[in-house]
Amino acid sequence: MSYVLEIKNITKKFGDFTAVDSVSFTVDDGGFFSILGGSGCGKTTLLRMIAGFEEETEGELYIRGESMKGIPPEKRPVNIVFQNLALFPMMNVEKNVAFGLQRQKLPRQEVKHRVTEMLERVGLVGFEKKKVTDLSGGQRQRVAIARSLVLRPSILLLDEPLGALDRKLREHMKIELKVLQKEIGTTFIYITHDQSEALVMSDSVAVMNEGHFEQIDTPKNLYKNPKTSFVAGFVGESNEFSVTDYRDGILVTGSGCRLNKPGLDFQPRKLFMRPEAFILNPSPDLENVELIDMKVKAILFDGSNTKISANILDGNDDVLISLPQNAQFEDLREGEELKVGIHRDDLKCYRD
């Protein structure tokens, strides 16, 4: 597999402050790669260095094997779609998409051909003469993507492009963007603080924290096997506990709950358990499953996301447990005691 982008130890300092701290990674050609992180972690700065708007303090950046040192933004084979889309409101759809090609002074026929082809690909045939201000948010999004892709970049950089849309449209656009990227085959590098966007759309996700990457992985691995406590806490929901003792394969949480977790070769300080990892009323013959007695404190009804808040009787920790909305637990009531299981592999332990 060839890399369309290769970044080696890239660092960006603003005065004494290090916004991006020696980050290295590669992106496969034709992949959907997301950079996921909270506000201020350095995502935009990293994207701006790839685009050439910001010069790296240290490190190297290659696109299709070619060093980008000293290459200005307009000469790089990348394009950006910004959150505000930056479309030309006075122009119709066709003119917006044609703009970059006209600036390259391509022959008229070729411009027309490429614009038509691109509008077909993004599903905007019939909208050519519409003003962009008359389009829906999702359609405008597609115009912005078409306008960038028509220039045939090696990489399309997307800077939180769904951030300004309402929730329903965002959910819809997540699927559209994923499908569109696979159809078109251009590499997408997508930055977002929204984990669901990153997980749903990407082939690979880098979780960024304070200027560095914590983990680069497939969405499933990131979720199932977080390598650091930051990733365990940031990606998906989790119950987090401090661990005060680990001896003879037994973890002891801050409030005194004891759980068997043999085989750790380090002294854990933190324990994470996903709400959906718990098995309600498990059959007693399940192997490698810790059984915990709990008391239901509250049922937090939220459709498919419904949870119970429960208290672990031995140790007094509170946990959130997913409650499937099938007929099985219809009768569960607050105050009721129940047995809950969790597989030992789902007890995620970290050094710090």
Ligand SMILES: Nc1ncnc2c1ncn2[C@@H]1O[C@H](COP(=O)(O)OP(=O)(O)OP(=O)(O)O)[C@@H](O)[C@H]1O
């Ligand atoms: N030109 C600049 N001068 C000084 N500091 C900057 C500059 N640009 C960014 N920073 C700082 O670098 C850090 C990372 O900023 P960046 O915009 O990359 O974060 P981000 O992860 O994109 O956050 P957000 O999601 O809020 O946009 C922030 O602390 C920011 O204040």
